[in-house]
Amino acid sequence: MVQEGRSPHTAVREWLIFTVAVLVLGAVLAYLGYHEWRRVGEREEQRLFTQAELTHDMIALQLDVIGTTLSNIRADLPPGWETRQEAQALLTDRFRTLVSAMANLRTISILDSSGKAVVSSHEAITGQDLHEREYFQLVKKSPNPDILYVGPPFLTSLGVWTMTLSRAIIGENGEFAGVITASLDPKIFRIVLSSVRYASDVWASLAHGDGLLFLLEPDRSDISGRNLAVPGSFFTRHMESGQESSVGEGIVHATKEHRLVALHTIQPFLLRMDKPLVVAMARDVTAIYATWKRDQIVHAMVYALLVISGYLVFLFRRRHMRKAQRAAEIVREQVRMLREKLESFFEISPDMLCIMDIEGRFFKLNPSWQKMSGYPLETLTNAVLYEYLHPEDVDATRAAMSGLSRKDAVSSFCNRFLRPDGSYRYIEWHAASRGEYVFAAARDVTERRETELQLHVMAYHDRLTGLPNRALFFDRFSQAISGAKRGKKRVGLLFVDLDGFKMVNDQFGHDAGDAVLKAVARRFSETVRATDTVARTGGDEFLIVLPDLGDPEEAAVVARKLLAAACGRIAVSDDLECSVGASIGISIYPDHGEDTDALLVAADAAMYQSKNGGKNQYVFFDMSPHAEAEIPLPDILDEKHLVGVVVIDEQHRKQAGFVAKLREAVNKKENEERIDHLFVELYDFTQFHFATEHSLMTKHEYPGILSHDRAHRYLLKELSRFRSEMSQGGDSFLFTTLEHWLLQHILSEDKPLGAYLAQKRDSGESREP
Structure with a gap:
């Protein structure tokens, strides 16, 4: 209470207290704002990185399938393919069938050693002299049958940007005999890039390892084919770093936009690509921090209002401290009103706000504490926090309080608070210390923690x-x-x-x-x-x-x-x-x-x-x-699908059996609950089967384990997609796709694994699994 005849020292002391309070409140707001700014940025970086990694996996799988297809075609070339018309006719039919079946390809062609297109899935290409094409010269200069050559993007005569994947054809005497090449259909890769965009201001791109931009989604035709390999660009810095992934913020060279960019290099080890591809995910920085900026403006306005109001009140009291009692009462009333405003803010907050000393003794609590704890505020005031905690949480809480005494802030710290009925509530704390006091905001997160525990139980129980x-x-x-x-x-x-x-x-x-x-x-x-x-x-x-x-x-x-x-x-x-x-x-x-x-x-x-x-x-x-x-082989399997490993072949039989049961249930139009049950069984058994293969690959040091595991993750995503699409009709097509999903994986991934394990067994390095 302000009194007449107050000494100058009292006024100075009040000014100091007010300044400290303003600084503490400003520091808390600044700390929370800075913490939130960092959290927003880190969350967005992680999100972009995750989407870039997902894009990497999907495109790498596409490249692996195309590279394997080219190798298989090269291995199956009939004798006299360069001159015999009947052999060329068979290859033409095969290429057209592959292009129609593989949506990621536009054309497949074979060029002889002179660069002439001998065979092509596209009739207009057959017979053309393509020796000046960069993808032909690239292979001819250094032909290596083990390398998958990635040609730079180029604009076709139809105005479509595409890239080529090529493999060298080596003659019987080791001489260069030609090139087998496939041009990529940008539509499929554009679908992949579009699928990972989680906001309207996000764009995704795919570039050649030399720096030429192949695709940008959403489409920006004016910058397709632009060279990104310029000094200081995100692309250049990423490639110079030698890292598979990188994240950065700045001006994008191609679009001149301020963006947060995550880049991921696509160059699977087993494909032996001569040039990598680089996928980039970017988001507008302004959009990332728009909500944070708006909140900070509101906080700053409230803070400024409080500071200005307090300053005016103190200035007014300073000028009139020697006036009559009536003037002093007016000043006291104004101070009271200001305190009520502050108290109102403290009282109406849905979070549990409190002030306590470094020993955990409560000095002030808002009404939210009474609602959560079940105790009257009078009971909690001057009580010690540790008296209400679960015994298992006391030591961890004391350690956190000790950190506060060293000026360390506490964020997202959880403990359990005892209620009068003997139950406990999970409390999440955010706190900072100033001097001997701790300013803390707490929130009841019991429902969230119980949900997390329930999800944990569901993850490990039927x-x-x-x-x-x-x-x-x-x-x-x-x-x-x-x-x-x-x-x-x-x-x-x-x-x-x-x-x-x-x-x-x-x-x-x-x-x-x-x-x-x-x-x-x-x-x-x-x-x-x-x-x-x-x-x-x-x-x-x-x-x-x-x-x-x-x-x-x-x-x-x-x-x-x-x-x-x-x-x-x-x-x-x-x-x-x-x-x-x-x-x-x-x-x-x-x-x-x-x-x-x-x-x-x-x-x-x-x-x-x-x-x-x-x-x-x-x-x-x-x-x-x-x-x-x-155990007989199910209908969709035959002898060529046996990989020669007992445990894997046995599980393939069961997996195919689940598919057959599911098809039968759908054909008989059984209820949705039964079909869902069969899908869950198929999904769970597929996870179990993939875990078995991973264990065998790890145990026997299989060199293709990374590619194999990546294919497993993709197949599980595809299996989830099958279920969601069944409700839209086309069951026969979906089951054909589902069976192909299983058989193609056995032929392309499991057969090589079986051959490797058989080699280990025959050499005496391990027992047959």
Whole structure:
């Protein structure tokens, strides 16, 4: 309260307090603004980088397919292709078929050693003398059959920008015999670039390694073909850095725009491209920070209003401190009104605002604390924060407070706050210290944390039964094998397939089938030990891990209990009961294998022996050759799709079987829930199959692992897309595409992997998987 006759020292002290308060508030606002500015920039950089990497993967896959196609054509060239008309006619038909099937190509042509177009998918090109074309001269100067030559972009006679991929043809005596070349269709690559644009101000481009711009999306025909390899350009700096990826901000050479740009070099190791391609993702810097700038203007205006208001009040009080009591009361009223404004801001904030000392004692809290905590503000005021925290969070919170005492800010720190009913709420803190005080803003994030925990559970558990899914099963199975190796114990693996389950589904419907699966899952879980793992891996199949076995007979005891549990009557509704049986295959570590793949194959084979032997029984894996269960190839597979690796061929059979089931369900027009269920099974099993291949490639140091894994990621994205497009019709076309999706991957990726593993096996470096 201001009094008449106040000393000069009091006024100075008040001015100092006001200045400190203004500086603290300004520092907090500046810090938050700067932090938000950095967060916006870093988030956008990561987003552009992710989109550029995704574009890299999609285009690299396209290049790999085209490069492989050119190699296959070259390897299959018939004798006398240079002169024999019948051979050229066959090649022409083949090229036209490939161009019509591969949307990423415009033409495929073969030029002889003189540069004459001997064969082409485009009739107008056949017979032309193309020896002056840069892509021909490029190969002729240094012909290497292993290199994929990437020609620079050029404008065709039809006014379309394109690029060529070429491979050298070497004669029988090692001489240069010609060039096989394919021109790219920019439409497909433009679709790829368009698909990764997540905002209207984002553009994506693709350039040749020499710097010529090939495509820009959205289309800017005036700059297509422009040379980006100029000193100081983003392209030049990226190429000079030698890094695969780079991010920068500045003026783009081609468009003269201020942009944040992410670049990614496309040059897969196995393709041996003579020149790379460079994909770029860019976004307008002004658009990136538009929202941040608007918020900062509002904050600055509020801050300026508060500072100016405070300054005017203090100036007014200074000039009239010697006046009568009435003038002093007027000043006090103005101060009161200003404090009410500040208090109103503190009171109405939805976040929990508080001021406390460095020891965690609360001095002031806003009403949001009462709503969250359930305690009256009077109870919390002067209370110590640590008294309300979960015991497991106290040490981490003290460490964070210690950091505040060193002037470090705290951002996004979480702990649990005790409520009167004994429950805890997750609180996220943002705090900074000034002197001996801590200014903090907190937010209740309990629902978000619970959602994150729920998503974690969903990621590792089967949606229907709640049992562990494939991912969690393999983790526990691997841990059990590792523990058995250390303790010289055995591990049992039981592969369970229900007998009669399809009849339940067909006779009583899928709801009854789901009820049976839930009941069997519950019975199995109650039958085994707490240390055992019961997992559902799809359909009516269950996998059970029995760690720390001393004798294989212990697995047989569990199998008998499981058979008894499965055979009991199951109530699927108030007035309906049904029953199923079970066929169980058993494999034992290390008797039947020393890794997860071998043990899974053994248990699966034993399960088929159980079914063939009469069902509703258990069978241990028999390692004799005559004991292997022969599983016929599904319709869409034939002998040429066998890769020669037992575990991979077995999984291909199952994968094709899932596709066949899905086709049958669609043809019979079964309900959407059933079709969704089959799609989930196919997707989950495909993930499991890809994980198996990755494990084998890692174990045996397969040189093509990066390309193979990249193809797996792309195929999973395509599988998700198939499901979304089925609701739009064209089921027959989609299933043809889905089958081609599987078969093409087997031929192009898995067959080379099988050959590599067979070579390892024959050389004695490893056992057959």
